[in-house]
Amino acid sequence: LPPPPPKSPIGQLPNGSFSPYAGADKFTQLPLSKKTKDGLKDSKYLKMTDIQRASLPHSLCGRDILGAAKTGSGKTLAFVIPVLEKLYRARWGPEDGVGCIIMSPTRELAGQLFKVLNSVGKYHGFSAGLLIGGRGDVDTEKERVNELNILVCTPGRLLQHMDETPNFECSQLQVLVLDEADRILDVGFKKGLNAIISQLPKYRQTFLFSATQTKSVQDLARLSLKDPEYISVHAES
Ligand code: ADP
Ligand code: MG
Numbered sequence: 001l002p003p004p005p006p007k008s009p010i011g012q013l014p015n016g017s018f019s020p021y022a023g024a025d026k027f028t029q030l031p032l033s034k035k036t037k038d039g040l041k042d043s044k045y046l047k048m049t050d051i052q053r054a055s056l057p058h059s060l061c062g063r064d065i066l067g068a069a070k071t072g073s074g075k076t077l078a079f080v081i082p083v084l085e086k087l088y089r090a091r092w093g094p095e096d097g098v099g100c101i102i103m104s105p106t107r108e109l110a111g112q113l114f115k116v117l118n119s120v121g122k123y124h125g126f127s128a129g130l131l132i133g134g135r136g137d138v139d140t141e142k143e144r145v146n147e148l149n150i151l152v153c154t155p156g157r158l159l160q161h162m163d164e165t166p167n168f169e170c171s172q173l174q175v176l177v178l179d180e181a182d183r184i185l186d187v188g189f190k191k192g193l194n195a196i197i198s199q200l201p202k203y204r205q206t207f208l209f210s211a212t213q214t215k216s217v218q219d220l221a222r223l224s225l226k227d228p229e230y231i232s233v234h235a236e237s
Contacts, residue, residue: 019057024048028080030056033088035079035123043119045134049074050233052081060085064206064228066181066220068213073233075209076116079177083150084121086175086205092149098128100150100175101200105183107132113179114152126150131157132190142166154190155184162199173204173230178223181208186217197222 024030026047027040048056057066059082066201069075083100092099101113102117103109115129121128131141131153140164145151151158161168178184184193202224213232220228 005025019061021057021060024053024057031060032081033124035088036084036120038123039084039120040077040081041120045077045120050078051075051231052078054231054233055229056081058229058231059205059207062086062205064191064225065208065231066213066225066228066232067207067209067233068211069209069233070210073212076113077120077178079179079207079209080113080117080120082205082207083117083175083177084124084126085150087126088124090174092174094125094127094147094149096149097172098148098151099172100177101158101170101173102150102152102177102179103155103158103184103196104152104179105154105186105189106180107134109180110152110154117150117152128152131161132162133157138164155189159196160193162196170199171201173201175205175207176200176223177207178209180210182210183213194222195223198218 021030027045028037040190051067051073052056055065055067055078067075067078087099102113110130110132112126117128126149127147128150129148130144131145131151133154133156138160142161143163145161146167206223206225213230
């Protein structure tokens with residue numbers, strides 16, 4: 001009989017590229033700060049889901065990610081964790097301003113991921129704000145928005161701040177996240193999204209996560225992704 005085919009080499013990820021953390025199964029096996037590890041532990045997150053296992057080794061190395069996995073597969077932590085680590089490693093502090101923008105298509109989804117960010121990030125000293133329409137006083141928000149490190153927002157509200165808030169500043173942006181990217185990239189937001197993207201610095205890390213893979217060249221060019229990792233996870237069962 002011929003010998004069995006070799007097992008996949010150590011470090012090989014499902015999409016064929018390599019990372020020293022590709023074999024990791026638990027969050028504790030990843031190169032994370034103690035603050036993030038403690039936040040995950042308190043929230044009872046131990047083992048990674050498939051999309052987390054496939055994407056975190058890349059995102060933690062600073063790569064851009066285009067990730068697709070069905071609803072309920074754990075995409076939130078797949079971007080919340082590298083966001084926290086990126087700012088932590090950069091020693092991001094109160095004076096550094098907006099370091100990360102996370103966009104979500106709806107207020108409800110923005111609110112949900114804001115909770116996850118706050119629970120997993122509770123040992124970090126970053127200030128995070130939820131900027132969504134139809135809630136709170138936009139004028140009070142305008143006074144505080146430049147003091148925030150992480151903005152969780154809907155595209156409409158973010159654009160409102162870009163247009164109306166004096167001295168709104170995101171020139172130091174380190175990470176841009178589009179959650180439910182396929183919905184944000186949808187026609188309804190197209191104009192608004194272009195206006196937002198044009199005001200963001202191009203040198204940054206970008207994560208796009210959605211339930212379906214979106215490879216439209218035009219979309220990618222607009223977001224200035226740099227050699228992104230395409231990660232698609234489909235349930236086996
Ligand atoms: P998606 O954004 O892909 O729809 P979510 O990030 O909202 O999925 O996660 C779906 C559910 O799975 C949430 O209740 C979340 O708390 C849970 N979850 C995510 N990652 C893990 C994990 N590593 N271990 C246990 N539960 C998890
Ligand atoms: Mg989600």
